[in-house]
Amino acid sequence: MSMNRREAIKGLSLGLAQISGLGLSVNAYALFQERDGDPIIPAQYRALISQIADTLLPEVDGKGALAQKVDVFLVNLFEQCYEEDKQALLINQLSHLDERAKKDFQKSFGMCSQEQRETLLIAFEQSDDDSEKEFFEIIKKETIKGFETSQVILEQHYGYQVAPGFFKGSVDITNK
Amino acid sequence: MNIQTSKSDRTYDAIVIGSGITGGWAAKEFADKGINTLVLERGRDVEHQKDYPTASKPPWELEYRGAVSAKRKAEYSYVGKFARAENVHFRLKDGEQPIVTEKPFRWVRGYHVGGKSLLWARKTQRWSEFDFEGPARDGYAVDWPIRYKDLEPWYDHVEKFIGVVGNRDNLDILPDSIVQPAFELSHIEKHFQSEIMRQYKDRHVISSRMAHLTDPQQIHKDQGRYRCMHQKMCNRGCVFGGYFSSNASTLPWAAKTGNMTLRPHSVVHSIIYDEQKGKATGVRVIDANTHEMIEYYARVIFLNASTFNSNAILLNSTSARFPNGLGNDSGVLGKYVAWHNTRARVTGWHKGFKDKKTLGKTPGGTYIPRFRNVHKQDTDFLRGYSVTIHSSRDLEADKNVIGSELTENILNPHLGDWEIRMLMTGETIPIEENHVRLHEEKTDKYGIPQIVFSCDWQENDMKQLADFHQQCGEMLDKAGFADFKATDSGRPPGSDVHEMGGVRMGRSEKTSILNEWNQVHQCKNVFVTDGSCMTSTGTQNPSLTFMALTARAANYAVEEMKRQNL
Ligand SMILES: Cc1cc2nc3c(=O)[nH]c(=O)nc-3n(C[C@H](O)[C@H](O)[C@H](O)COP(=O)(O)OP(=O)(O)OC[C@H]3O[C@@H](n4cnc5c(N)ncnc54)[C@H](O)[C@@H]3O)c2cc1C
Numbered sequence: 073m074s075m076n077r078r079e080a081i082k083g084l085s086l087g088l089a090q091i092s093g094l095g096l097s098v099n100a101y102a103l104f105q106e107r108d109g110d111p112i113i114p115a116q117y118r119a120l121i122s123q124i125a126d127t128l129l130p131e132v133d134g135k136g137a138l139a140q141k142v143d144v145f146l147v148n149l150f151e152q153c154y155e156e157d158k159q160a161l162l163i164n165q166l167s168h169l170d171e172r173a174k175k176d177f178q179k180s181f182g183m184c185s186q187e188q189r190e191t192l193l194i195a196f197e198q199s200d201d202d203s204e205k206e207f208f209e210i211i212k213k214e215t216i217k218g219f220e221t222s223q224v225i226l227e228q229h230y231g232y233q234v235a236p237g238f239f240k241g242s243v244d245i246t247n248k
Numbered sequence: 249m250n251i252q253t254s255k256s257d258r259t260y261d262a263i264v265i266g267s268g269i270t271g272g273w274a275a276k277e278f279a280d281k282g283i284n285t286l287v288l289e290r291g292r293d294v295e296h297q298k299d300y301p302t303a304s305k306p307p308w309e310l311e312y313r314g315a316v317s318a319k320r321k322a323e324y325s326y327v328g329k330f331a332r333a334e335n336v337h338f339r340l341k342d343g344e345q346p347i348v349t350e351k352p353f354r355w356v357r358g359y360h361v362g363g364k365s366l367l368w369a370r371k372t373q374r375w376s377e378f379d380f381e382g383p384a385r386d387g388y389a390v391d392w393p394i395r396y397k398d399l400e401p402w403y404d405h406v407e408k409f410i411g412v413v414g415n416r417d418n419l420d421i422l423p424d425s426i427v428q429p430a431f432e433l434s435h436i437e438k439h440f441q442s443e444i445m446r447q448y449k450d451r452h453v454i455s456s457r458m459a460h461l462t463d464p465q466q467i468h469k470d471q472g473r474y475r476c477m478h479q480k481m482c483n484r485g486c487v488f489g490g491y492f493s494s495n496a497s498t499l500p501w502a503a504k505t506g507n508m509t510l511r512p513h514s515v516v517h518s519i520i521y522d523e524q525k526g527k528a529t530g531v532r533v534i535d536a537n538t539h540e541m542i543e544y545y546a547r548v549i550f551l552n553a554s555t556f557n558s559n560a561i562l563l564n565s566t567s568a569r570f571p572n573g574l575g576n577d578s579g580v581l582g583k584y585v586a587w588h589n590t591r592a593r594v595t596g597w598h599k600g601f602k603d604k605k606t607l608g609k610t611p612g613g614t615y616i617p618r619f620r621n622v623h624k625q626d627t628d629f630l631r632g633y634s635v636t637i638h639s640s641r642d643l644e645a646d647k648n649v650i651g652s653e654l655t656e657n658i659l660n661p662h663l664g665d666w667e668i669r670m671l672m673t674g675e676t677i678p679i680e681e682n683h684v685r686l687h688e689e690k691t692d693k694y695g696i697p698q699i700v701f702s703c704d705w706q707e708n709d710m711k712q713l714a715d716f717h718q719q720c721g722e723m724l725d726k727a728g729f730a731d732f733k734a735t736d737s738g739r740p741p742g743s744d745v746h747e748m749g750g751v752r753m754g755r756s757e758k759t760s761i762l763n764e765w766n767q768v769h770q771c772k773n774v775f776v777t778d779g780s781c782m783t784s785t786g787t788q789n790p791s792l793t794f795m796a797l798t799a800r801a802a803n804y805a806v807e808e809m810k811r812q813n814l
Binding site for chain 2: 127128129130131132133135136145148149152153154155156186190193194212216217218219220221222223225226229230232233234235236237238239240241242243244245
């Protein structure tokens with residue numbers, strides 16, 4: 073486990089150096105914190121996670137990834153539930169995504185338009201690079217999960233009830 | 249508890265080892281009859297309602313929406329992907345009881361007060377005469393020393409108390425239970441039912457019989473239980489007591505009589521055999537917290553630690569008289585272990601009935617009792633399988649896009665096709681080679697020998713599996729399903745969670761360990777009434793039969809105590 077972490081973190085130095093070009097203050101130490109301590113995912117990456125979630129599920133009729141606080145769920149999930157090698161993959165690819173944005177559109181991901189952001193994410197989805205692909209799959213899967221398990225979506229769009237108290241096996245569909 | 253207590257303070261009329269589905273029943277029967285009973289449970293206490301931390305919580309109220317933190321997950325590596333926040337606290341922690349798997353085996357355990365009664369899927373079917381007669385008719389294992397009529401009144405007794413939902417289906421292969429109103433079938437299940445019953449003479453599609461309450465009677469209200477609220481979160485513990493668990497039912501009932509003492513954190517090491525008296529006098533317990541050994545004494549001992557633990561405790565109970573384990577002159581202890589083959593699944597999709605959907609949630613489903621080799625041998629394999637069926641018509645959304653289209657799709661889901669999932673429960677044949685034994689050197693953290701598992705599939709299991717795939721495919725086809733997929737999980741024995749045998753019942757002490765009352769032939773005041781007593785495995789979910797055997801044996805033990813025979 074600790075080997076993994078050390079190796080994974082070694083691989084981060086490049087990404088860090090480049091992301092510092094964003095003009096955000098990088099606290100390299102933040103990456104080295106143990107789980108229960110300070111955040112594993114530093115602030116600028118958290119912002120990036122929010123931006124990606126917002127891109128995948130932008131607000132429609134007042135509902136979307138940010139309105140449902142899916143970004144908060146994602147950060148907690150990645151920090152507390154993901155293994156260290158996957159955390160390193162996520163952080164590497166977040167920084168990589170931002171670099172790609174600067175290369176392709178001469179601005180950070182957060183400054184890109186929705187269309188530009190989608191183009192960037194789709195390039196990851198369709199990439200031949202396994203890490204890029206996996207990064208996209210993880211973040212999309214978990215963003216959808218966070219959205220679909222949120223109260224408003226479950227109750228208003230999926231008829232969710234904790235304790236319905238009944239089951240009807242054969243109901244006529246009237247208006248749908 | 250102070251272990252300095254005097255011997256008389258540590259002496260009871262009866263000791264019950266284990267507080268799960270069967271131990272709870274032994275405790276209840278003894279307590280009801282005024283027998284001063286000690287229940288020894290290796291795990292922690294789990295109090296009904298109070299100790300169900302995730303009960304009735306919607307997904308958004310679970311930390312990480314049900315995922316388990318990596319730190320916590322590392323403590324449950326054996327449980328693996330089954331470690332979910334909903335009930336990880338009822339799963340086995342690594343290091344608690346390491347095992348040796350000579351051949352692949354997956355052993356699912358629930359070590360806490362209530363045992364696996366908090367994890368089970370609550371399916372309850374009676375055995376029929378076809379099951380009890382199986383070994384004698386088909387020439388495997390040994391003949392059961394009992395028949396259906398011996399157990400029938402005890403099925404009644406248990407069912408009235410736990411509450412079973414279902415219909416009176418009037419089938420010889422699956423005798424009726426005493427039932428409360430069944431869970432309704434879904435539209436597709438009703439369709440499947442009518443097509444199969446019309447097109448096959450030998451197949452019955454029924455609503456699953458399950459240990460739930462749909463119409464609680466006074467006896468259930470007296471237990472403090474309410475009707476099932478269709479939460480479908482049963483394996484977290486149910487605050488309504490809508491399904492049967494030891495925690496909601498037998499244990500609090502026994503406690504209320506004042507005749508039961510429950511001692512958690514008590515890992516039973518072995519049974520004490522007294523050479524002079526020619527019987528067992530008590531048990532040795534390792535306190536899980538202090539690791540001290542303590543002895544408890546009783547006139548009667550009930551072994552209900554779950555199949556493999558009961559095997560292990562007997563094997564570890566050695567003495568000059570029984571060097572190979574208590575009551576094991578025959579050498580069959582630990583052998584003829586069997587289970588259920590649940591590897592196969594067939595999923596089918598139907599394009600019709602687009603104008604129908606379901607509402608609410610069902611913990612139930614549909615069931616096809618065994619139809620192979622029932623009245624006569626009609627295949628090239630022994631015995632057969634039952635089919636457990638679940639179905640759904642779920643809300644779906646196209647998620648192959650991103651951006652506002654994705655948000656919109658998820659906000660506006662549409663109903664998909666009807667889907668039906670058919671799961672196999674195949675009877676495996678007990679053979680001598682399939683066994684458990686104690687490792688000669690390796691021990692666990694309590695100094696108790698580790699269990700070695702040596703269990704494997706047989707050719708018969710693979711033939712059944714192929715037949716299941718073929719027959720289910722045919723049934724779906726005949727019922728107009730457009731498409732189906734047959735799979736074999738390839739999972740090792742034990743994954744079925746219906747492990748049985750090793751301490752089997754039989755007519756002769758030369759070939760079995762227990763008699764017709766679940767008494768150890770050679771040590772009459774020790775009774776074993778969990779799944780380890782099973783001579784063969786049937787195709788039913790087994791726990792109802794374990795409970796009926798336990799209640800029957802406990803009442804017999806009480807009579808024998810009164811007659812001063814024990
Ligand atoms: C997911 C799942 C679904 C299931 N679904 C069904 C179903 O639908 N229908 C059905 O009939 N069965 C089902 N089962 C099986 C059912 O749970 C078991 O058959 C049943 O619980 C067995 O009862 P038991 O009393 O023998 O063991 P358990 O309920 O496991 O209880 C044994 C108790 O003994 C304790 N113990 C063990 N060793 C010792 C020791 N050395 N000293 C002291 N205490 C000890 C344990 O901690 C435990 O509390 C399912 C099981 C699982 C895991």
